[in-house]
Amino acid sequence: MGKQYFCEDCEKLNSKSCVKNGHTILNFPSDITKKYIILRKIGAGGFGTVFSGIEKHDLKHLYCIKFFDNDKADNSNMSIEEYLNGLKEEILVMAGLNHERIIRYHDSFFSLKEKYAALIMELADYPLSSIINFLTPDQAHFFI
Numbered sequence: 702m703g704k705q706y707f708c709e710d711c712e713k714l715n716s717k718s719c720v721k722n723g724h725t726i727l728n729f730p731s732d733i734t735k736k737y738i739i740l741r742k743i744g745a746g747g748f749g750t751v752f753s754g755i756e757k758h759d760l761k762h763l764y765c766i767k768f769f770d771n772d773k774a775d776n777s778n779m780s781i782e783e784y785l786n787g788l789k790e791e792i793l794v795m796a797g798l799n800h801e802r803i804i805r806y807h808d809s810f811f812s813l814k815e816k817y818a819a820l821i822m823e824l825a826d827y828p829l830s831s832i833i834n835f836l837t838p839d840q841a842h843f844f845i
Contacts, residue, residue: 705729705739707752712742727768733810733819739766753824763824764807771816781816788818795820 707727708719720726727750729739737754740763744751749769756762769788771781779787789811796806808821 704731705734707739707742714739714741730810730812730815730817730819732812733766736808737764737766737821754821765804765822765824767820767822769818769820782813785811785813785816785818792818792820 705715706720706729707714708716708724709727710724711719713719733739735757737756739752739754742750742752743765747770749767752766752768754764754766756764771784789809792806792809796809798806804825805823806820807823810817810819810821812818
């Protein structure tokens with residue numbers, strides 16, 4: 702599989718018609734696409750966009766691939782370098798965590814040159830909101 706990209710207008714992966722029609726295209730960094738195949742968009746939130754993917758040499762495990770939104774740096778009056786270095790520090794802390802109730806860190810990518818950060822984690826079989834919505838406040842604190 703060659704270069705991978707995502708159309709932000711129609712939310713399609715690798716659509717040649719989106720490129721031809723001038724849609725807004727998110728190109729996935731080549732260091733990530735050399736190692737992972739991105740399958741589909743899972744969601745987006747205040748800190749970035751999340752996709753599911755598989756590692757090319759191990760097609761058995763699904764992963765969550767989160768691309769962090771660089772607009773957070775603009776909104777916090779930080780330089781992009783300060784923002785990415787802060788993310789890197791937080792992700793390194795996460796990489797050291799090992800608990801049955803914490804989604805496990807798998808891999809990460811950073812590039813100050815290309816100005817992006819991505820986090821690869823195990824993919825949960827369920828959305829966290831499906832659990833938290835049914836918990837009492839006392840029970841929910843275990844997930845925070």
